[in-house]
Amino acid sequence: MKAARLHAVETPLSIDEVPIPQPGPGEVLLQVKACGVCTSDRYVIKGRRPLKIYPHTLGHEVTGVVASVGDDVAEFRPGDRVFINPMVSCGRCEWCLDGQDNLCAQGRLIGLDDGMVGGYAEYMSLPAKNVHRLPDNVTFEQGVIITSILATGFHAVRKIGVDAGDTVAVFGVGAIGCCVVQSAKAHGATRVIAVDLSDSKLERARPYGADEGINASLVDPVAEIMARTSGRGVDVAFDVAGEKATIEGAIGSLRRGGRAALVGCTFTPVHLDFEDYFRGVACKEVTMSTIFAYQAREFPLMVELLRAGKIDLSLYSAITFPLAEVNAALEASERETEAVRIILTP
Ligand SMILES: [Zn+2]
Numbered sequence: 487m488k489a490a491r492l493h494a495v496e497t498p499l500s501i502d503e504v505p506i507p508q509p510g511p512g513e514v515l516l517q518v519k520a521c522g523v524c525t526s527d528r529y530v531i532k533g534r535r536p537l538k539i540y541p542h543t544l545g546h547e548v549t550g551v552v553a554s555v556g557d558d559v560a561e562f563r564p565g566d567r568v569f570i571n572p573m574v575s576c577g578r579c580e581w582c583l584d585g586q587d588n589l590c591a592q593g594r595l596i597g598l599d600d601g602m603v604g605g606y607a608e609y610m611s612l613p614a615k616n617v618h619r620l621p622d623n624v625t626f627e628q629g630v631i632i633t634s635i636l637a638t639g640f641h642a643v644r645k646i647g648v649d650a651g652d653t654v655a656v657f658g659v660g661a662i663g664c665c666v667v668q669s670a671k672a673h674g675a676t677r678v679i680a681v682d683l684s685d686s687k688l689e690r691a692r693p694y695g696a697d698e699g700i701n702a703s704l705v706d707p708v709a710e711i712m713a714r715t716s717g718r719g720v721d722v723a724f725d726v727a728g729e730k731a732t733i734e735g736a737i738g739s740l741r742r743g744g745r746a747a748l749v750g751c752t753f754t755p756v757h758l759d760f761e762d763y764f765r766g767v768a769c770k771e772v773t774m775s776t777i778f779a780y781q782a783r784e785f786p787l788m789v790e791l792l793r794a795g796k797i798d799l800s801l802y803s804a805i806t807f808p809l810a811e812v813n814a815a816l817e818a819s820e821r822e823t824e825a826v827r828i829i830l831t832p
């Protein structure tokens with residue numbers, strides 16, 4: 487079979503002929519149908535996520551068809567359409583036993599960590615517990631969105647808790663922000679206010695379920711949210727940009743007793759300023775949570791929402807490349823906007 491492999495940092499991937507892997511006990515062999523090209527893949531190539539073992543096969547956002555199963559695998563059969571959860575956790579530590587496998591210190595990511603062979607290939611083998619059935623109404627290309635962006639937005643909503651009737655603000659409506667909007671709506675949010683820096687981004691968030699938009703380049707979003715909620719503030723706010731202004735905005739726009747999820751990431755220091763910390767934050771007794779990745783137990787829940795049409799992945803546009811054009815796909819992923827997914831179709 488063909489696999490696109492990285493042989494050294496900062497070199498183009500090469501298309502290598504390698505043996506089709508054999509699924510071991512408890513494993514499933516997939517024929518890869520679609521594999522997302524991700525920013526973290528480029529980090530591996532550039533050496534920002536260093537590896538020790540080469541050659542390495544990237545690819546952690548994978549959908550495909552079950553080709554064969556190893557011993558002890560009863561839940562899948564050849565021909566099943568599936569997607570993967572790339573996080574392989576230990577299953578034994580206190581976090582795994584508590585369902586918080588995203589916090590497992592031994593957790594390793596398929597396609598990103600040493601020796602974890604990914605989906606930039608015609609076939610891949612992985613533990614059956616990391617494989618989920620793709621609903622019939624989700625295409626292979628759309629299924630890539632589940633692990634690439636939906637899972638993070640969905641986990642944020644589950645972790646912080648969105649209840650029926652809640653008013654929600656989402657600061658930053660790129661691809662993950664739009665998944666937060668969709669997931670919040672699927673959990674019963676009545677009113678979702680999108681906040682971003684351009685009218686076009688705010689418009690783009692509407693089909694995902696954003697009811698209103700606030701252009702933060704024109705108005706102070708916190709004052710605007712307070713005005714639009716009669717001075718009350720929102721029940722739940724999400725920062726999906728990881729910037730000082732968006733984190734402060736999310737916390738500042740909460741009602742008394744509100745909840746803020748900090749989804750955005752940054753590698754630069756963040757210093758927060760609250761002019762009136764006492765009245766603006768402390769007296770409100772707000773709950774805040776950082777958000778990291780997603781949990782295995784959330785995938786069956788996402789599948790049910792997808793099957794029921796409560797979350798619609800057809801809204802996300804994608805550009806596909808054959809495996810042979812993997813280097814062009816990687817280049818394109820650097821250029822394209824966040825809302826567009828670059829997908830390899832081996
Ligand atoms: Zn990714």
Ligand SMILES: [Zn+2]
Nearest residue numbers: 576579582590
């Ligand atoms: Zn663990």
